[in-house]
Amino acid sequence: MKLIKNIQSIAKEVLRQEAEALHNLIGLIDEEFENCVYAIINCGGRVVVSGVGKSAIVGQKIVATLNSTGTPALFMHAADAIHGDLGMIQDNDVAIVISRSGDTAEIKVLIPLLKRTGVTMIAMVSNRDSYLAKNADHILHAYAPEEADPLNLAPTTSTSVTMALGDALAICLLEARGFTHDDFAKFHPGGALGKRLYLKICDIYPHNALPVVLESAGLQEIILEMTSKRLGATAVNNADGKMAGIITDGDLRRMLKQHNGGEILHLKARDIMTKSPISVSPDEYAVKALELMQSRSITQVVVVEQDEILGFVHLHDLLREGLV
Incomplete structure (x- = not known):
């Protein structure tokens, strides 16, 4: 195996160049960017993202981010557009075409076809003097002065900039649509992420025992109740059946x-x-119960509604649900 000198230095230089390009991108966010946001918000249709090569891969990621944050989007490969995929475009859609140079052969073939459909076209491009930029209705200026590789050929800095600009666009659209936590949960029902977004306390506590004693209960009754219900705690009610407090193993010690x-x-x-x-x-x-347990270094919280104790949620419940 060939040994490579200065591996750490090379990696740091790549990250420095990409970070610098991302920082410079901040200065390019202007009214032109706002116009792109308004064009998408007001179109009444979907966002159709297109590109070739690495731009196509980045475009698919942007589509996924848009869909998950409330903006309907789909991907159309520029090379496939002339073989029937143009049929997916509707009159009220907005097309975002991604290309660093804006002058590739596939893009030059695609642009006239898109203009013929009458859709609003946004160029996500580094070169503002390119064929793509000059024929677009709006420009998202994804400026990348050079790639991070020594040959200035491999899409590295340019793809990072483009992806970040896509994220900025998606979040602006999210804010403009008033996209909420509940909306996000509807689009992410699967896995641990989904559970963090939709699982509620009422889905958990009914499955647990409810240890409870009155304020007047003696030590033996308290210990028996805690032992039989196996939660390491018991709620304490007053004579009116309302919550007075809680006794945990720690309280006994x-x-x-x-x-x-x-x-x-x-x-x-x-x-x-x-x-x-x-x-x-x-x-x-x-997930709120989990945050409380972690911040207070406790293993269970009591579930209460209008001063009535309904049950307990234990850290083990959240572990079992995959939230930890």
């Missing part, structure tokens, strides 16, 4: 340490419990 061998059989739940425990509502997202 602290109580024993405090009395240090003294008489404890006279103690009641009200003497041991933690008042106003950390709680969540049944309509809260399960």
